[in-house]
Amino acid sequence: MLRAPGRTVVAVEGATVLGSVKMGPNHRGPGEHVANASFMVDPAHAGRGAGRALGEHVLREARADGYRAIQFNAVDETNTAAVAHWRSLEFAIVGTVPAAFRLPVGDYTGLHVMHRYLG
Amino acid sequence: MLRAPGRTVVAVEGATVLGSVKMGPNHRGPGEHVANASFMVDPAHAGRGAGRALGEHVLREARADGYRAIQFNAVDETNTAAVAHWRSLEFAIVGTVPAAFRLPVGDYTGLHVMHRYLG
Numbered sequence: 001m002l003r004a005p006g007r008t009v010v011a012v013e014g015a016t017v018l019g020s021v022k023m024g025p026n027h028r029g030p031g032e033h034v035a036n037a038s039f040m041v042d043p044a045h046a047g048r049g050a051g052r053a054l055g056e057h058v059l060r061e062a063r064a065d066g067y068r069a070i071q072f073n074a075v076d077e078t079n080t081a082a083v084a085h086w087r088s089l090e091f092a093i094v095g096t097v098p099a100a101f102r103l104p105v106g107d108y109t110g111l112h113v114m115h116r117y118l119g
Numbered sequence: 120m121l122r123a124p125g126r127t128v129v130a131v132e133g134a135t136v137l138g139s140v141k142m143g144p145n146h147r148g149p150g151e152h153v154a155n156a157s158f159m160v161d162p163a164h165a166g167r168g169a170g171r172a173l174g175e176h177v178l179r180e181a182r183a184d185g186y187r188a189i190q191f192n193a194v195d196e197t198n199t200a201a202v203a204h205w206r207s208l209e210f211a212i213v214g215t216v217p218a219a220f221r222l223p224v225g226d227y228t229g230l231h232v233m234h235r236y237l238g
Contacts, residue, residue: 026219027192027193027219027230030220030221030222030223031193031219031220031221031230033221034216034219068218069217069218069219071216071219073146073192074146074150093214094214094215094216094217094232095212095213095214095215095232096213096214097153097190097213097232097234098188098213098234099187099188099236100145100146100150100153100188100190101149101150102149102150102152103149111146111150113213113214113216113232115216115217117218
């Protein structure tokens, strides 16, 4: 769990946790106007909208908190569903750190840095 | 100060601290093979080689620790000396997060994500 001003949010269905997100400033001091968030969804509960609900929640909260933008630091470039999801929410790929993510099979893939302004 | 496996290093001249760097894995788990480092040099002692010494130290240490690459997340794009310094040490600009850094005068500049492999 992040310390304040960071926060952790869970998506539940009844008593079942489907996924979670932690959010907070991406950097402190002169970078604290940009939010960061990182998500987990239980693979056993994928495809049920938990990721989308958490994503929309984070955008609302970041806007309400007065952040000027939001940035993700580690979106697996081979996770096409996630990349398409964030693109549909107006995120742009700032760049891709090569070979930064190790897949369970041992191959390395790139990690996108994704960003959007909060109007 | 970072907790292990992170570490903090200072550059000294006699009893005077000229600058410091903290380094550690940029992400945990499937991203822990990429190091991260962030530097501070006392402006009163700029131009005396502390930044270069710390940078070269970090490259040696990261290589010795077995990292496959090293990444910086926040290099002010208007800090041309720093950008040129890292380019001379074979770092590439992966991308630039727009308006992510607030200058003391209130303007916003971009932050480069920079990366190099450790052979």
